[in-house]
Each structure stands twice: as structure tokens, then as C-alpha cells.
Amino acid sequence: MSNLPTTLPAWLALLESRHAETVINMGLDRVLAVKERLQLSFSCPTIMVAGTNGKGSTCAMLESVLMRAGYKVGLYIKPHFLDFNERARINGDMASDETLVAAFNAVEAARGDTSLTYFEFTTLAIMKLLSEAGMDVVILEVGLGGRLDAVNIIDADVSIVTSVDIDHTDYLGDTREKIGFEKAGIFRAGKTAICSDPVPPQSLIDHANAIGADLWLMGRDFNYSGDKQQWSYGGRGQRRNSLAYPSLRGANQILNACAALAALEALKLVLPVGAQEVRTGLVTVELPGRFQVLPGRPTIILDVAHNPHAAAALNQNLGNMGFHRYTYAVFGSMHDKDIDGVIAAMSEHVDHWCLATLPSPRSASASELAAKVQLVQPERDERTINVFDDPGAAYANAISRAGEDDRIVVFGSFLTVAGVMAARKSSLH
Known part of the structure; x- marks a missing residue:
């Protein structure tokens, strides 16, 4: 163990070189085994976000609004543009090299002879880091699909699927129905399951119903209305009126904002958020590379x-x-x-x-x-x-x-x- 890397670049280089031998291994058995050895769990509410497009935007909106409301927010988002540290955010700031190295060391010690892909290893490390950072809420972005993604070893309190479209067909299947089933794999029995795709695949609805998740659908359980100046969100029991449009530009951002507000409505007893915090949070949200x-x-x-x-x-x-x-x-x-x-x-x-x-x-x-x-x-x-x-x-x-x-x-x-x-x-x- 003594010859482990001591810097983040050296660690990432080591994982890249190991990664060359480990193909994308679909399946959660290995990650779950290491999760148990790490005793990885969250003592705060967790929100998981999957989807073909709109995942990152929805995560960023949740982070922005919850931080405005004074909560300590952890975020796992990917991939990164310039620095690996962008993937782990604590109250809007990137995690330091030191905390990431410590988390990598912990995963390496717990892994034993279990082989992990680059993505599985780094996912476990960042979750470990966030679970120990004293957060009030943690937001986790799913990498690929949902059902077999390493992030899905956590049972989230609220799971969101933003959109379902054709992508990653080699792994997820070549129809919206097949892909919808993979994304619905993040839903949990008795927990809130949100889908903001206006035309959700039947496979997603069927899976949510089969496992007894509390499914919230766009147009049925929550919706929006608006004119050129402002818009309003209407949920099962909560309205948010006269909101400014999100600062993230683009046609689909209103659907992503609705998903974020539905998640906040579902969590309103444990993480109450006021009207002004929602307004300010949506107007100030920033996310590189999204229009x-x-x-x-x-x-x-x-x-x-x-x-x-x-x-x-x-x-x-x-x-x-x-x-x-x-x-x-x-x-x-x-x-x-x-x-x-x-x-x-x-x-x-x-x-x-x-x-x-x-x-x-x-x-x-x-x-x-x-x-x-x-x-x-x-x-x-x-x-x-x-x-x-x-x-x-x-x-x-x-x-x-x-x-x-x-x-x-x-x-x-x-x-x-x-x-x-x-x-x-x-x-x-």
C-alpha cells in the first residue's frame, strides 16, 4: 500500500492505466461489495438524476436553489471540462486535491482484489467524500442509463429522469422503451420518482408502478404555464408563481426546472425552500457548456x-x-x-x-x-x-x-x- 500515488494527477493516471484493461462492465455486484466494505451511506436526503439530456442542468438548478435556501449542498456531476475536481462540488466549490486523494486512498484500501473501472472507482470515492462532508442534501448525477450505473448503489430519496431519447445504444438498447426501462432502474419502492419527459415511455411508467414507486409525471402531477415574461409551476400541492425563466438558456430548460421544483416539493417537509430562494436560485444558476x-x-x-x-x-x-x-x-x-x-x-x-x-x-x-x-x-x-x-x-x-x-x-x-x-x-x- 505504501507505493500509492500522493497527488491527484498521479492517482488519475494510475486509474487511467488500470482502466485500459477494464472494459465497461455492466453490473453492480463489484461496486456494491466495495460500498459495503467502505460502509458508505448518506445521513442526509439524496436526489438522483438520470436522463438522456438535461441531467446536468437539473442538478445545477437544484444545487443553486438549495444553496440560496442556506443548505449545505453536495453535488456529484460529470464529466469535467478542465479539472477532475469539477465532478465533486461542496457548496458550489470544487473539492480539493487533498480530499479527493484521501477518498481515493479509502476506496483503494476497501477494494482489496476487486477490480473497478475508472468510473466505478471515482464514483465510490466522490460519494465517500460527500457522505463525510457534513452535507444537508446530496445530488448525484447518473452517468449512463441508470439501472446498472455505479451511482445506483445508493437508494435515493427522490429520483428524477429528465428525458428519454436514443443514445448509448450499445449499452442501453435502440428504442425509447428499452432506454426508458434502464433509466427507470433508479426508482425505488415507496420513494418519489419524477419524470419530466412530456412523453414518457410506457416501460418507465410500468416499472415505476410494478415496484410501487410514487411516480410524478409531467402534465399529470406537475406542470407549468407562462408567457414571455414569467412562468409558474404547479405541483401536487404547491404552486410557485411569477418565476423568471432560468438563466440556463434553451427550450428544454423549463422542463428541467419543473423536475427540480417537483423534487423540492416532494422534500418540502425535510428541506423547506421559500419562494424568493427559488426565484433567485433559478436566475443565478450557471453550468458551463449548456448553450x-x-x-x-x-x-x-x-x-x-x-x-x-x-x-x-x-x-x-x-x-x-x-x-x-x-x-x-x-x-x-x-x-x-x-x-x-x-x-x-x-x-x-x-x-x-x-x-x-x-x-x-x-x-x-x-x-x-x-x-x-x-x-x-x-x-x-x-x-x-x-x-x-x-x-x-x-x-x-x-x-x-x-x-x-x-x-x-x-x-x-x-x-x-x-x-x-x-x-x-x-x-x-
């Missing part, structure tokens, strides 16, 4: 849309933005995504494609993307397609060509947005 519009010109938008459902929402948001002469797209994707569907959803607004290969063995190459753009997007004058070895180079090209009245939209995989964030950061120094 994030950067200040300055040309207009730059960062969005981690990487499936057709998210790309359609991004396309709609671009359409609502007002006039821009040309739109440059910096785009990179994993090859197992529905790339044609994403390009088709975005083709209405994109004039110039700057396509990037991502730093991952799972990346689609920029030239593969270029071939798909040519097939999917109808020919038009003045359209260009260029390929680059990495997102930073693609972004540099877009910046060098875009005028003040243009806009650059950086989208696709987290690695696309992270690559551009890193390039921007280094160009500022």
Missing part, C-alpha cells in the same frame, strides 16, 4: 449537444438568437453516436464546418465527419468544410475567419467543448 453564450464578438456558443435530441434543441436556440451573418460550427463526435442525425438537426443554421478529431480512441475522425456533412447537408453556395486534428485547431480556424457579425457554435462531445475551453484558456495567458 453557454460567451461575452464579446463574434458571438461564441458552447454546447455539449451530442445526440439528435440535444442537437435539435440547440438548433432551435440558434434560431431564436437574432441575426448573424454566418455560423461557423466547431464539431467533433464519438463514432458510436448518431452523427448523421446530429448533422441533420444542425444543418439549417451552419454555413462553415470546422471538423475536429477528438483525443479519444472512440473519436470519429474529422474526415469521416466531413464525408457525413457532405451527404447530409444539401449543397449551397459559400459553404465550406474543413478538417482538423483537434478541437483547438478547428476553433482557431473559425476565430481567424469569423467577422464581428458572425457566430461560432462549438458543439458535440464534451471533449470538443473541453478542447476549445482549454485552447481559449491558454491563449489568454
Whole structure:
């Protein structure tokens, strides 16, 4: 044990190297065994959030509102853009290297000869850290699916499924019904189960009913109404009137906000939250890379849309933005995504494609993307397609060509947005 890493970068490098041998192992037996040895449990209410899109936004809204109400809030959110520490937040601040190293040491000691993937190991470590941080409430974002995700070793007090769409078909199945069943795996008997997808798969409803979860459905148990200026939430027994729209921009954010408010309604006896805290919390919430519009010109938008459902929402948001002469797209994707569907959803607004290969063995190459753009997007004058070895180079090209009245939209995989964030950061120094 004495030769364990002593710094966070060294720990992450070790886990990455181990991870090379451990494929994604669907199944919770190993994680549950290590959880027992760690004696991992939460003494405060926990909220778990799954969904194809909208998970991160819903988590961030819950964190923002609950912090405004004076609660100590722990959040596990992923993936990270620049620092691994972004995944563990205590009262809005990233966990320190020291606390993460201590948590990694604890998991390593408890693991014995049980092999864990990178995601399982880090999930256990961050949950251990949050369980010991004296929190009033902990919010846990599910990574992939739900039923077999490492986060699902916790029995949450409230479970939320934000949206169900086609993604990760290799693991979750290729229909909304199959994927809905996987996401519904986070629901628990006798506990609140919220689904903010306006058209939930029947499989999700059936599973919730079969296990005796208390299912809250959008349109049946909670809903919203609004005009251009403000909106209202109506739940089973609680109304929230004259709310400002969430600061996270985009068409689906109102559904995510409803899910967050339904969770708060379900927990109102243990975590009461006042009207003003809800208003302020929704207006001040921040989340990098979710239709994030950067200040300055040309207009730059960062969005981690990487499936057709998210790309359609991004396309709609671009359409609502007002006039821009040309739109440059910096785009990179994993090859197992529905790339044609994403390009088709975005083709209405994109004039110039700057396509990037991502730093991952799972990346689609920029030239593969270029071939798909040519097939999917109808020919038009003045359209260009260029390929680059990495997102930073693609972004540099877009910046060098875009005028003040243009806009650059950086989208696709987290690695696309992270690559551009890193390039921007280094160009500022």
C-alpha cells in the first residue's frame, strides 16, 4: 500500500492505466461489495438524476436553489471540462486535491482484489467524500442509463429522469422503451420518482408502478404555464408563481426546472425552500457548456449537444438568437453516436464546418465527419468544410475567419467543448 500515488494527477493516471484493461462492465455486484466494505451511506436526503439530456442542468438548478435556501449542498456531476475536481462540488466549490486523494486512498484500501473501472472507482470515492462532508442534501448525477450505473448503489430519496431519447445504444438498447426501462432502474419502492419527459415511455411508467414507486409525471402531477415574461409551476400541492425563466438558456430548460421544483416539493417537509430562494436560485444558476453564450464578438456558443435530441434543441436556440451573418460550427463526435442525425438537426443554421478529431480512441475522425456533412447537408453556395486534428485547431480556424457579425457554435462531445475551453484558456495567458 505504501507505493500509492500522493497527488491527484498521479492517482488519475494510475486509474487511467488500470482502466485500459477494464472494459465497461455492466453490473453492480463489484461496486456494491466495495460500498459495503467502505460502509458508505448518506445521513442526509439524496436526489438522483438520470436522463438522456438535461441531467446536468437539473442538478445545477437544484444545487443553486438549495444553496440560496442556506443548505449545505453536495453535488456529484460529470464529466469535467478542465479539472477532475469539477465532478465533486461542496457548496458550489470544487473539492480539493487533498480530499479527493484521501477518498481515493479509502476506496483503494476497501477494494482489496476487486477490480473497478475508472468510473466505478471515482464514483465510490466522490460519494465517500460527500457522505463525510457534513452535507444537508446530496445530488448525484447518473452517468449512463441508470439501472446498472455505479451511482445506483445508493437508494435515493427522490429520483428524477429528465428525458428519454436514443443514445448509448450499445449499452442501453435502440428504442425509447428499452432506454426508458434502464433509466427507470433508479426508482425505488415507496420513494418519489419524477419524470419530466412530456412523453414518457410506457416501460418507465410500468416499472415505476410494478415496484410501487410514487411516480410524478409531467402534465399529470406537475406542470407549468407562462408567457414571455414569467412562468409558474404547479405541483401536487404547491404552486410557485411569477418565476423568471432560468438563466440556463434553451427550450428544454423549463422542463428541467419543473423536475427540480417537483423534487423540492416532494422534500418540502425535510428541506423547506421559500419562494424568493427559488426565484433567485433559478436566475443565478450557471453550468458551463449548456448553450453557454460567451461575452464579446463574434458571438461564441458552447454546447455539449451530442445526440439528435440535444442537437435539435440547440438548433432551435440558434434560431431564436437574432441575426448573424454566418455560423461557423466547431464539431467533433464519438463514432458510436448518431452523427448523421446530429448533422441533420444542425444543418439549417451552419454555413462553415470546422471538423475536429477528438483525443479519444472512440473519436470519429474529422474526415469521416466531413464525408457525413457532405451527404447530409444539401449543397449551397459559400459553404465550406474543413478538417482538423483537434478541437483547438478547428476553433482557431473559425476565430481567424469569423467577422464581428458572425457566430461560432462549438458543439458535440464534451471533449470538443473541453478542447476549445482549454485552447481559449491558454491563449489568454
